[in-house]
Amino acid sequence: MRIPSVAIWCSDGPRVAGFLAGLLIDAAVGDPRAGHPVALFGRAAAALERRLYRDARVNGVVHVAVCVGGAVALGVAAERVSHPVARAALTAAATWAVLGGTTLAREGELMAEALEDGDLERARERLPHLCGRDPSSLAAPELARATVESLAENTSDAVVAPLFWGAVAGVPGLLAYRVVNTLDAMVGHRSPRYERFGWAAARLDDVANYVPARITGLLTVLAAPAPRRALAVLVRDGHRHPSPNAGRCEAAFAGALGVTLGGANVYSGRIEHRPTMGDGRKPGVGDVRPAVRLARLVGFAASALCVAAVAARASRKR
Template identity: 55%
Template sequence: MRHRNADTAGLAAGTLFDALFGDPQRGHPVAVFGSGVAASEKVLYRDDRVRGAVFAGWWIGIGVLAGVLARRLGSAGTTAAAFSALGGTSLCRIGDEIADALDAGDVDGARTRVAGLVGRDTTRLDEAGICRAAVESIAENTSDAAVAPLFWGAIAGAPGLLGYRAANTLDAMVGYRSEKYLRFGWASARLDDAANYAPARATAALVGVISGRPRDAWIAVRRYAGQHPSPNAGVVEAAFAGALGIGLGGRTEYPHGVEDRPRLGAGPGPRAADLRAAVTLSRRVQRASALAAVALRIIVGEGRRHLP
């Protein structure tokens, strides 16, 4: 009972702290975790699925264990876990900064800022490419950096928060379809897909309801999401495209090569005003998902309390 109450209070407090302060500029626990992953990869990497699966299982296990230890500290530990796992506030701040730079005619500044959001090559992006990259990242990361950790925090408390963040970080580091990571990163990518399956669809539903355009969002998801190479990113990006009346997708350059992403949505490509609308929508979805996660955590706790 004490753990359940601590998880509920900590989830609420950690969400509030993220909303107030965003990600710390130095010493972020996820960055420390990523440094450990990168260091161990240099030693353990092999072009092999089995080795990659062991690598993923090891680091996700460390994340879950860190959550178990955090839970033993009570609500303060769960608060720290939630604050570490969430990244929605900083995501939206960067989105606003990109739009501000574009409105001021500072395309170079906008290009520099969008490089902090996406893994693609941003060096030659024009204004349209910057807006498209930013909106796609905001859509995907509304799920990955806000709704998904809240979902797993509601289900499993601090271990769910940090276990999920470990899986998502691994995917961002080694889950690429490049020649180097196609096999070694396969397990990391698939585990992240599984962890985000339900949260991505919950995000798409919230996007439709909160935007006031549920039908448009649903039609876009049904028509376009399945064409995207990611089973989850396509869902949330299509929902944002339908809700905002824009079109996403197209030629995308990554360090490992070029991908021709499918068209998502029937509208024109996004501009700075659409980017601002995407940021506003993301913030509203994050607030709604935070309230839902705390409520779900209370329900889960009550249900377990009454089990024989």
């Protein structure tokens, strides 16, 4: 019976150990300050875009296929490394590279500090680290709302979703999700240039985040001070957002914090009106730190579920 146990360790043990190590590294140090793998990929994807770009959906499909296919191939190669320690190290590196929960929480805390100090200029300078809104004319309440909404949505994008796909498909799932999400940020937004070319990236991102966003909403309910209120807002308002996924996260945060999210957002001179979610007051400066704590709790719960799921799969094989 010991030989099969060794074989199970060689096939599944490195994945469990790698996930756990990657989570611990992210918790300890966050994102690297320079040379982040996602930034390196972004430059490569931009270079490929310059070669492939045409105002046509088919060119966008090819762009996405090449980028995601390359990430999947890299992940498959990492999981085929024969030495279990090396495979665990590669899994840890991939997990750390795709996660952003620690850095997200730190950015939220920096926004809280700036707003609590009344330093609007510093807060406006930091907002682009969280979202793409134009901060130039935003007052403290709108900066607080933008921060809370970004913490809600990015808790799914930066933590829950990559862990979900890592638990489902290992390193290929981790890398593929991060590539899909990055491409959506690069070309998936609506603009004259990307209306057609970015269609594939935007739709694939919607599909990749469908289940994780709903898991994020449910974990937020469980972590909320008033779970019934959070659940009620999630069920009632989660579908009102123009995104099929972001609304679930934002509605759950709104209910958990007892605030109302949504309203007019400015993106590069373009105004978008979002439906309101929640029943309470508009968020203020004092709601930013509770939102950071809530994001941390949801991320911790998602991490525990991911490791448990991967370990349970290994146990079933054993």
